[in-house]
Structures are given as structure tokens and as C-alpha cells.
Amino acid sequence: MTATAAALSYRQTPERTTCLLAGDWRADARQPETAPPSWQAGTALDFDCSALGEWDSSLLARVLQIAGAAGAAGCQVDLAGLPGGLARLVRLAAAVPRREQPVPVHENGVLDHVGRVALAIWSRIPQTLAFVGELSRSLARLAGGKAGFQRADLLLFLEDAGPRALPIVSLISFLVGTILAYMGAAQLAMFGAQIYIANLVGVGMVREIAALMTGIILAGRTGAAYAAQLGTMQVNEEIDALRTFGLPASDFLVLPRFLALVAMAPLLTLYAGLVGIVAGMLIATTVFDVGAYAYYTQTLQALSLTHIAVGLIKGTVYGALVAVAGCLCGMRCGRSAQAVGEATTAAVVLGILLITVSASLLTILFQRLGI
Amino acid sequence: MQAIDAAIEVDALTMRYGDRLIQRDLSFTVARGDIFIIMGGSGCGKSTLLRHLIGLQEPAAGRVRFAGRDLWHSDEATRNAIQRRCGVLFQSGALWSSLTLIENIMLPMKRIGGFDDALARELAEVKLALVGLAGFAEFYPSEISGGMKKRAALARAMALDPDILFFDEPSAGLDPLSSAHLDELILELRASLGATIVVVTHELPSIFAIGNNAVFLDADSRTMIATGDPKILAESGPDTVRAFLSRGKTT
Numbered sequence: 001m002t003a004t005a006a007a008l009s010y011r012q013t014p015e016r017t018t019c020l021l022a023g024d025w026r027a028d029a030r031q032p033e034t035a036p037p038s039w040q041a042g043t044a045l046d047f048d049c050s051a052l053g054e055w056d057s058s059l060l061a062r063v064l065q066i067a068g069a070a071g072a073a074g075c076q077v078d079l080a081g082l083p084g085g086l087a088r089l090v091r092l093a094a095a096v097p098r099r100e101q102p103v104p105v106h107e108n109g110v111l112d113h114v115g116r117v118a119l120a121i122w123s124r125i126p127q128t129l130a131f132v133g134e135l136s137r138s139l140a141r142l143a144g145g146k147a148g149f150q151r152a153d154l155l156l157f158l159e160d161a162g163p164r165a166l167p168i169v170s171l172i173s174f175l176v177g178t179i180l181a182y183m184g185a186a187q188l189a190m191f192g193a194q195i196y197i198a199n200l201v202g203v204g205m206v207r208e209i210a211a212l213m214t215g216i217i218l219a220g221r222t223g224a225a226y227a228a229q230l231g232t233m234q235v236n237e238e239i240d241a242l243r244t245f246g247l248p249a250s251d252f253l254v255l256p257r258f259l260a261l262v263a264m265a266p267l268l269t270l271y272a273g274l275v276g277i278v279a280g281m282l283i284a285t286t287v288f289d290v291g292a293y294a295y296y297t298q299t300l301q302a303l304s305l306t307h308i309a310v311g312l313i314k315g316t317v318y319g320a321l322v323a324v325a326g327c328l329c330g331m332r333c334g335r336s337a338q339a340v341g342e343a344t345t346a347a348v349v350l351g352i353l354l355i356t357v358s359a360s361l362l363t364i365l366f367q368r369l370g371i
Numbered sequence: 372m373q374a375i376d377a378a379i380e381v382d383a384l385t386m387r388y389g390d391r392l393i394q395r396d397l398s399f400t401v402a403r404g405d406i407f408i409i410m411g412g413s414g415c416g417k418s419t420l421l422r423h424l425i426g427l428q429e430p431a432a433g434r435v436r437f438a439g440r441d442l443w444h445s446d447e448a449t450r451n452a453i454q455r456r457c458g459v460l461f462q463s464g465a466l467w468s469s470l471t472l473i474e475n476i477m478l479p480m481k482r483i484g485g486f487d488d489a490l491a492r493e494l495a496e497v498k499l500a501l502v503g504l505a506g507f508a509e510f511y512p513s514e515i516s517g518g519m520k521k522r523a524a525l526a527r528a529m530a531l532d533p534d535i536l537f538f539d540e541p542s543a544g545l546d547p548l549s550s551a552h553l554d555e556l557i558l559e560l561r562a563s564l565g566a567t568i569v570v571v572t573h574e575l576p577s578i579f580a581i582g583n584n585a586v587f588l589d590a591d592s593r594t595m596i597a598t599g600d601p602k603i604l605a606e607s608g609p610d611t612v613r614a615f616l617s618r619g620k621t622t
């Protein structure tokens with residue numbers, strides 16, 4: 001069966017307007033653009049569908065529009081001429097009067113956006129301080145032997161934050177060690193000083209880069225996971241359930257995660273430094289003709305305990321910051337699936353931001369202290 | 372009003388999310404031993420009211436008192452003490468997903484009740500048996516059905532033998548038989564524990580089977596339009612309430 005085009009026309013007498021609907025009305029076909037007549041109060045509107053073929057909700061929409069305008073102008077609307085099904089749908093759609101209620105404001109101007117972001121940041125400061133305060137109280141309770149998290153939880157988090165991160169930490173540190181060695185060698189070879197690749201890679205990795213890379217990996221891996229876990233618990237009302245029992249969520253949920261990262265971050269940092277050094281040694285010996293033993297002794301000479309301590313301190317600080325960012329974003333998550341996604345993203349961004357800022361501050365601090 | 376018999380008094384309570392008014396001027400009293408129904412259409416603020424009653428959300432105005440003690444205008448210790456006398460069954464169950472069912476029930480027993488592990492386990496087994504989940508102790512919440520989660524959550528809500536139990540739509544998503552079974556359980560709890568019970572529900576059979584007092588929240592006027600025994604409200608309440616209680620079949 002071939003479809004005929006939809007058609008709409010009006011036949012008017014002084015006291016009555018008849019709306020003639022013809023052809024097949026389909027949402028995916030062209031709709032007639034006939035302009036409606038001007039409606040006069042006290043007149044009547046009826047419909048003539050004798051030539052109407054098939055129809056779908058596009059016709060319903062048009063009829064509602066016409067009948068709505070006519071009704072609003074004071075016309076008497078008569079639906080009898082419509083096919084039975086259509087008339088029932090029209091009555092159904094009009095049955096519940098539109099309820100006027102304040103629509104949530106969704107403004108999208110640039111200034112508006114800037115203002116909203118500023119307000120959001122401002123309003124988060126108390127929340128953030130409260131979170132840090134809660135965490136400190138939990139730590140104090142832990143020191144007093146009264147913090148009540150599940151030991152089994154802590155073990156799980158330790159395993160997840162540490163051993164399970166080993167493959168990715170190995171890969172990244174190895175590649176970064178390689179890059180460092182190549183970069184250094186290109187310069188040092190000009191003076192025939194390839195042996196100093198060992199100093200560059202050793203000190204660079206152990207003091208700065210191992211901690212930085214570990215921190216960033218933890219932010220993307222563990223911090224994001226924490227935010228998603230806590231956010232989902234927020235959605236499922238699990239955190240509310242803790243609160244109604246008077247069980248502090250910061251003890252049960254935040255503390256074990258925080259401790260796991262603070263414990264694992266320095267270990268991962270140490271490991272990352274080692275892998276970087278091995279990578280550097282591999283490149284130096286195979287590509288730049290440095291003896292393996294010479295490289296080894298050179299590295300030992302270059303590295304002091306101070307370098308190692310500085311690296312470990314940085315790693316620990318980054319781990320703590322990543323845990324705080326992840327748990328904070330998870331705990332203040334809204335109660336929807338979308339909010340969980342946003343919390344996860346925010347946790348990674350905040351984590352990396354905090355790491356970068358604290359990296360600069362720590363570098364300046366250690367410089368000032370002459371370490 | 373005999374203040375002695377009042378388990379919960381709500382006085383001119385107004386609830387908001389930010390600028391958005393949810394309900395205003397709610398005043399009603401839940402007597403000790405009541406099964407009190409909070410009813411109203413979807414989205415009118417029933418769960419929100421419950422959150423205000425259990426101390427999760429602070430009122431924009433008004434007071435909530437438990438046996439004469441103000442929930443919100445008092446220090447944290449008092450609030451915690453009040454909360455400890457309450458058990459809550461959340462709409463989604465809200466079981467702690469990283470713990471097995473029995474651990475879910477044992478956690479408050481050990482941390483708040485101060486029971487040792489063996490005693491907590493024994494009591495938790497009993498609570499699980501009460502809700503028909505004996506044998507599921509070692510299951511995780513993700514491994515059981517929605518109706519079972521609700522029942523496990525009920526067992527957890529009863530962990531500390533509370534004086535007042537709050538249920539948010541306990542029978543939503545349950546088949547008619549389980550739902551009727553839950554009603555019986557609720558009646559049983561009141562009879563055996565002497566608990567006061569506050570239930571959010573729009574299951575008409577439940578409302579009439581168990582409720583002896585109720586409040587009706589209206590979404591349009593954003594306030595309560597009736598309070599009293601649902602059977603009486605169904606006869607002589609305001610039109611909206613009668614329509615609600617007869618599924619729109621009033622004239």
C-alpha cells in the first residue's frame with residue numbers, strides 16, 4: 001500500500017470551524033504546514049476525518065495543538081469526528097491539567113557557569129574541612145586503639161593498593177627509566193661522560209620521579225576506585241545506614257582506605273625507583289657501552305640515604321593525598337549513577353592536582369632545608 | 372496530649388532541599404505501640420520525612436522529639452542515644468555490600484551493643500531465622516534476591532532490639548504473598564517486642580491490615596492534609612485521602 005501525503009485544511013462558517021484531516025499521518029513523513037485560522041470565542045470546532053488514512057502520534061500532537069489553541073480561545077471543541085482511538089488519546093492527554101510548578105533553573109551562560117563553579121568551590125570548603133576533621137578524629141581513635149574498622153577490610157585494601165598495582169608500576173617505571181637514560185645519554189655522551197647516566201637515573205628516579213609516577217598511578221587506579229566504591233555506597237544508602245547506627249563512616253570506610261594507601265605508597269615508590277634504575281642500567285650497558293659493574297657502583301655512590309628518604313616522604317604524602325581525594329569525592333557523592341561517575345572523575349583530577357601542588361611545595365621546602 | 376505516651380512528636384516541621392520546598396508545617400504524634408503509616412503519592416516527600424525522623428537530614432524549621440527529647444536541638448551524644456533506640460529499614464535495603472548477611476547484623480551488635488563475637492553471632496542467627504533467612508548467613512547481599520535483601524535488612528534493623536522501627540516501603544517490589552508475610556511479621560514484632568513502628572507505604576492492603584494511625588502528605592499543597600486511623604480516614608477523611616485509600620473509586 002502506498003502512503004498518501006498528510007493533508008490538513010479548514011472549512012469555516014461563521015459559527016463553526018471544521019478541521020479536515022486527510023492522508024496518512026506519519027511522524028517520519030512531511031507534515032502539512034497549514035496555518036490555523038484565528039479562533040473566535042463562542043464558535044465551535046469539529047473534525048472531519050473521512051479521508052484520513054493511517055495515523056500515529058504525529059497526528060495526536062497536531063490535534064492536541066489545534067484543540068488546545070481553540071479551547072484556550074474559548075471555542076467549543078467537539079472530538080466526535082476523530083477516530084475513536086484518537087479521541088480517547090486526546091481526552092487522556094488533556095485529562096490531567098498541566099500543573100504549574102517552579103521549574104529548576106538550568107542557565108547556561110558563561111558568567112552563570114563561572115559563578116556556579118565559584119559557589120560550588122566555596123561551598124565545598126566547609127565540607128572538605130569537616131572531612132579532614134573527621135579523618136583526624138578517626139586517626140586519633142586509631143591511636144587510642146578504639147577505631148572500629150574491620151581488619152579484613154584493611155588487608156583487602158592493602159592487597160589491592162599494593163601488590164595488584166605492581167604490574168602497571170613496573171611497566172611505567174621501566175619506561176620512564178628508559179626515557180631518562182636516553183635523554184641523559186644524548187647530552188652526557190658529548191663529553192664522553194656516559195657513566196653519569198647512573199647518577200641522573202638513580203637520583204632522578206629515587207628522589208622525584210618514582211614517587212610522582214606512583215602517585216599518579218595510585219590516583220588513577222586506587223583513588224578512582226575509592227570514590228566509586230564510596231559513591232555507590234552513598235547511592236545504596238549504606239552510608240546512611242552506618243550513620244543511623246551511630247557508626248562513624250570515617251572509621252569504617254575512610255580510615256582503612258587511607259591507611260592502606262599510606263602504607264603501600266612508599267613501598268611502591270621504592271620499588272618504582274629500583275625498576276627505573278634497572279631500566280637505566282639496561283640501556284646504558286646495551287646502547288651506550290657502560291659496564292654493568294661500573295654502572296652499579298656509580299649508582300651506589302650517587303645515591304645517599306637522604307635521596308631515598310626524600311623519595312619515601314614524597315611517596316607517602318602523595319599516597320595520603322590520593323586517599324583523601326578519593327574518599328572525599330566518594331563521601332560527598334550525590335545519590336545517582338551519574339553522580340558516581342562525576343565523583344570518580346573528580347577524585348582523579350583532584351588527586352593529580354594535589355600531587356602536583358604538593359610536589360612543587362615539597363621540592364621548594366627540601367631545597368630551602370638544603371636536603 | 373499525654374506526653375508520656377508519645378514516642379515521636381513532630382511539630383511544625385518544614386523540609387527543603389536547598390531552596391526547594393518539599394513539605395511544610397507537618398505536625399503529628401506517634402504514640403507508643405502505634406503502627407504509624409506515612410502515606411502519599413510518589414515523590415511527595417515520604418522518604419524525606421523519614422530521613423528527618425531518623426536524624427539524617429536537618430529540618431528547615433520545626434522540631435522532632437523522641438519521648439520529649441529534641442532530636443535536632445540537642446548535642447551529638449543525645450542524638451546518638453536517640454538513634455540507638457531506632458532501627459531503620461531503608462527503601463533499598465542498604466545492606467553493607469562488603470559484609471555477609473550475618474556480619475551485617477553482627478556489626479552493630481559488636482560495635483554499638485558491645486557484645487562479644489560468639490554472642491553476637493548467636494543472636495544474629497536468631498534474627499535471620501526470624502525473617503526466614505536461616506541458612507543464608509554467609510551469603511553476600513549481591514548473592515540474594517531483592518525480597519531477601521529487604522528481609523535481611525529488617526533483621527539488621529532489629530539488631531539492637533530497638534524501641535522504634537522505621538520502614539521505608541518494606542513491601543515495594545515484593546510479591547503479594549511475601550508482602551503479606553512481611554505485614555504479619557511487622558504485627559508480630561509489635562506484639563512481641565512492644566515496638567513502635569513507623570512505615571512508609573502505599574500498599575493499601577498493608578495500610579489497612581497493620582496501620583492504626585497515619586499521616587497523609589499531599590504533593591500539590593506540599594503539606595499534610597490528614598492524620599488519624601486509616602480506616603476512619605477512608606470513611607470520613609478529605610476527598611484526596613479517600614480517593615487514595617480507595618484507589619480513586621470514590622464519588
Ligand SMILES: Nc1ncnc2c1ncn2[C@@H]1O[C@H](COP(=O)(O)OP(=O)(O)O)[C@@H](O)[C@H]1O
Pocket residue numbers: 335388393412413414415416417418419420
Ligand atoms: N537529594 C535530593 N536533592 C534534591 N531533591 C531531592 C533529593 N532527594 C529527593 N528529592 C526530591 O524530593 C521529593 C521527595 O522525595 P522522596 O522523599 O524520595 O519522595 P517519596 O515520597 O516518593 O519517598 C522528590 O520530588 C524528589 O525529587
Ligand SMILES: [Mg+2]
Pocket residue numbers: 417418419462539
Ligand atoms: Mg520514597
